Amino acid sequence: MDLTECDGTVQQRVTRVRDSAVSVADDLVVQEMPVSLVYNGISHAVMMCTPCDLEAFAVGFSLTEGLVDRAADIFDVAVERHADSVVIDMTVAREALARIKQTRRTLAGRTGCGVCGIESIDLLDLQPQPVRDSSAAREVSAAAIGRAAREFPEWQNLMRSTGGAHAAGWCSLNGAVLAVMEDVGRHNALDKLIGTLAGRDVDLTRGFVFMSSRASYELVRKAARLDIPMIATISAPTSLAIRIAHEAQMRLVSFCRRDGFVEYCATSALKPA
Incomplete structure (x- = not known):
């Protein structure tokens, strides 16, 4: 068992320059x-x-x-x-x-x-099967996505310490952030989150993943393999990520902020204003 404590940082001596002022101090750097x-x-x-x-x-x-x-x-x-x-x-x-x-x-x-x-x-496996049940994704409201975007930064301890970590979070259908894992790599953060949820026997069809990164092909493909019906990201999606989400009948939303987002797949019940 992995019993070794690890906070994901190492201490590094740095020289800071701000408005022509120079100072030397210890700083925290994300481990890789x-x-x-x-x-x-x-x-x-x-x-x-x-x-x-x-x-x-x-x-x-x-x-x-x-x-x-x-x-x-x-x-x-x-x-x-x-x-x-x-x-x-x-x-x-x-x-x-x-x-x-x-x-x-x-x-x-x-x-x-x-x-x-x-x-x-x-071997890239670009033809996903539809997720087992995408109905829950339609229950996620704009307010829920805004709530997740608002709560998510509070969980990003490694990012706050180093400025160099991605995070993957698991959210309830009402947008409450329930678990977050961090890593220097966004795919690794998602893998750590999935591994954590597997240990808790979580129903992955009844919630959604929130990512601090862009929505890449690999993130969407990984989520589809686990029948996760929705993925939300802070940054933009790629064209292949959108295609995979469509084929898997997943809901994909990006540019998520407290006051809005951009939707890329037509599984949502939301109507344009």
Whole structure:
């Protein structure tokens, strides 16, 4: 078990210049470290991430990448920390291991990189199935999205300390922020969130994900694999993210602020003014 405390920061001596005034002080910088994911002794991927909440990251990555169907397919997670790296060794079910061998990646993932190192375009999996139940997404009002945007920054402790972290949050249908995970990479933050929710046995069809980043293809694809009906982001979506959301029959809203947002998929019951 990962019992090592980690706040995701390191102290760095810096020189600050403000209005021609120069000062030297200690500052906090977000941690970034290579994390190797190993399944039944087989190395699958190396991702650059913040070395906190690593069991949740391992479970979430395995789920959102489609390597396992359920958290119960992961029998054990062992985190081995070194000075400049981490190895996460997982024991998974036989069926999951066979799938992992078929989709094995040999990659050194840049920060938050979801697809670098893929050997074939065919492995990108650009044809998602519709999410199991998208009806809950239609219940999310403009006021709920505004509430999530208002509450979200209060949960971003690592971002407040360093200015260099992304966050993924889980929100109820009325916009209450219930859980937030942070990481130097946005994909890693979402994986950590999914891994955390899996441990709590949360019904992922009855809420939505709120992200501090843009809506990239990989974030939407990961959410679709878990039947999450809605994803909301602070920044813009990409064209492929919109396409994947449409095909998965998900609701996608971006540029989320306290007083508004932009909707990109037609699952909402909201009507233009």
